[in-house]
Amino acid sequence: MCNEKISDENLQLKLEDPIEYYLKNIEDPEIMAELRWEDPYFYDYILRLHFINEMQNHENIYRCPECRGNIITDIDSGEEYCTCCGLVTRTHYPYVAGQRLMLDYGLK
Numbered sequence: 001m002c003n004e005k006i007s008d009e010n011l012q013l014k015l016e017d018p019i020e021y022y023l024k025n026i027e028d029p030e031i032m033a034e035l036r037w038e039d040p041y042f043y044d045y046i047l048r049l050h051f052i053n054e055m056q057n058h059e060n061i062y063r064c065p066e067c068r069g070n071i072i073t074d075i076d077s078g079e080e081y082c083t084c085c086g087l088v089t090r091t092h093y094p095y096v097a098g099q100r101l102m103l104d105y106g107l108k
């Protein structure tokens, strides 16, 4: 096993915050293969965390799901909407008169 490639900074992170360390190096097949061999349960845990992170990142919508136009945030209302077709993708008020807004069809 060769650890010479790991820099001091990386090694320190590995000791202090192994979760952060492996999430940072998740694209490194050598490091991940080593973890999988040494601690398969922790390896699974890291993959799950990575998956959750990915899902959360996809929540940020910058393209309109309908027309691929740009999504901008209205400063006054805080609503996010498409500059092309006016589709509202997110608003601070998810409920109107007790009924959940159908954001998919909410036009500005």
Ligand SMILES: [Zn+2]
Binding pocket: 064, 065, 066, 067, 068, 069, 082, 083, 084, 085, 086, 087
């Ligand atoms: Zn649009």
